[in-house]
Amino acid sequence: MTPLHEWNLTQPEAIALQRELAQRIVREDRLGEVQHVAGVDMAINEEHETAQAAVVLLKYPEMEIVERHIYEEPLRMPYIPGLLSFREAPCVLGAVARLKQQPDLVMVDGQGIAHPRRIGIASHLGLWLNIPTIGCAKSILVGKYDKDALGEEAGSWVPLINRHEVIGAVVRTRTRVNPMYISVGHLISLETSVRYVLACSKGYRLPEPTRQADKLSKDKAWVETDEQEKPPTLWE
């Protein structure tokens, strides 16, 4: 893929770049038939001081795992609220590059446009991949919502608001469990994003793609091979 931009930037440069890139994000549906959905996540390897990204490709709507890959590289930046993508995206892209089958939709562990400059890691990755992406976060970076209006049942959701703008949705993916914060990443609408997140939720708080990627990224027993054929520790 053609590099969109440099990753080693100073904090002011990174912020300026986000303002630039944010204008290119498409918040409308531009996806075709969805047959494969990918989930991505990253974990930190304390001992080796590395970042370990994982990508899991699943068939839609069955949610059967088709591919899983890991990509590890040295940590490049500290975590700075608002600049998460400059710490994690490069590693995640390395993992996604190992996919044989290209996904039709990607779910990311983090915010899409529900970000102070409207470009969280899910949106940033969407621009790099030019593939529809959805931000699936476990907590809020910016925005507020009406807690009393959110039902307890799985499937209910209310808008997430910031500066008088709807930047995402607070979605109950599982009954009586803390909601997920969903936002448009790139090339998809909020309504469609919520639809896919719910369609990919299988009784857990995290939708399957992200849940599987989260597990894989933390899997210490996983050893990369050139073929990428054999699945890791299947005994869950």
Add this chain to the structure above:
DNA sequence: GCGACAG
């Protein structure tokens, strides 16, 4: 100026 702050 004082908090809040994805992972």
Add this chain to the structure above:
DNA sequence: ATCTTGTCGC
């Protein structure tokens, strides 16, 4: 993100 055992609830 990560530190961490048992425990409450469906």
